[in-house]
Amino acid sequence: MSRLLFWLALAVLVVMAVRSKLRGAGSGPAAPSRRAPPEPPAIETMTSCAHCGLYFPASEAVRADGLDYCSPAHVRLPAK
Ligand SMILES: [Zn+2]
Structure with a gap:
């Protein structure tokens, strides 16, 4: 038994x-706990626009002449 x-x-x-x-x-x-928070979003590299200095994700950058710009319009404007 x-x-x-x-x-x-x-x-x-x-x-x-x-x-x-x-x-x-x-x-x-x-x-260990069932109430674990969801995984934080992946930290993305930030870059700044060569013309206006705005910070934004590097994946959205418009690259020209080795510089990052926030938009195609700023590519045509001179870098500061
Ligand atoms: Zn800009």
Whole structure:
């Protein structure tokens, strides 16, 4: 009888372990709490416009002559 209880307890432990693993898999790296905040957005490199000095994400930059500009209009204007 105690053998049966042992296997029953083992089965319950295995089910609990699998459940907690499945729950953790959906929310990124093994977070200890279920209320972990969502991952912060990737930090993007910032650059400044060579004409007006405005800071903006480098991915939106208009590049000309090795300089970054905020818009195609400022490419045509002289750099400061
Ligand atoms: Zn500009």
